[in-house]
Amino acid sequence: MKAIKGFLFDLDGVIVDTAKFHFKAWHRLASELDIPFTEEQNEELKGVSRVESLQKILDWGGKSLSADEFDRMMGLKNEWYLEFVREMNSDEALPGAVEFLEEAQKQGLAIGLGSASKNAVLILDLLGIKHYFKTIIDGNLITKSKPDPQVFDMGAKALGLDPESTVVFEDSLAGIEAALRGGFRRVGIGSADILRDAEIVVPNLAQMSPAELINQLNQI
Ligand code: BG6
Ligand code: MG
Secondary structure (H helix, E strand, O other): OOOEEEEEEOOOOOOOOOOOHHHHHHHHHHHHOOOOOOOHHHHHOOOOOHHHHHHHHHHHHHOOOOOOHHHHHHHHHHHHOOOOOOOOHHHOOOOOOOHHHHHHOOOHHHHHHOOOOHHHHHHHHHHHHHHHHHHEEEEOOOOOOOOOOHHHHHHHHHHHOOOOHHEEEEEOOOOOOOOOOOEEEEEEEEEOOOOOOOOEEOOOOOOOHHHHHHHHHOOO
């Protein structure tokens, strides 16, 4: 087994508590479109791009929109989402996340971001944590969405690492699947019942230090 040399983090739901804002904004949009939308369905939207998320909601509701209306709805969702984001402060970082990044950096691990979000840089800036990331691969750079491994492949390449030497941290089903398909080590953030293909699942990054985590992964 190869030595672990770097970490690739998803953003929403791993480092920052924005998954709840995505849910609220999609829920509001679904209501406007008269489409029921549950927390369970929301799990399927985590890690999925804005355009694919809207398409899924429309499919669930058996509805379709003209191209112009589709764009307008995506714009509205993002506007509502950003209203929440702009009110956010550094408390919105998830428990242990910033300390974990700090410690990983001190240990000399390579750190990158692999997010489907087009708002990733804005959020990292708002939280004042952009400087931890040696590479940021976001929704503006990728052409294939999770569960395709492209976002993590690009991240590992930019860090100069092999997938087997790189740990992906993900809260979404699509993201863990992307990491699995790409041959990455996998840490799920959330519930083990949902993130079944993760090698280790923790509720948040406060549970263990980077060194403890690497130690555990080395024993698998
Ligand atoms: C992912 C979120 O990180 O980014 C998804 O889990 C979201 O819920 C996707 O749809 C795209 O985000 P944005 O900010 O570009 O709409
Ligand atoms: Mg996520």
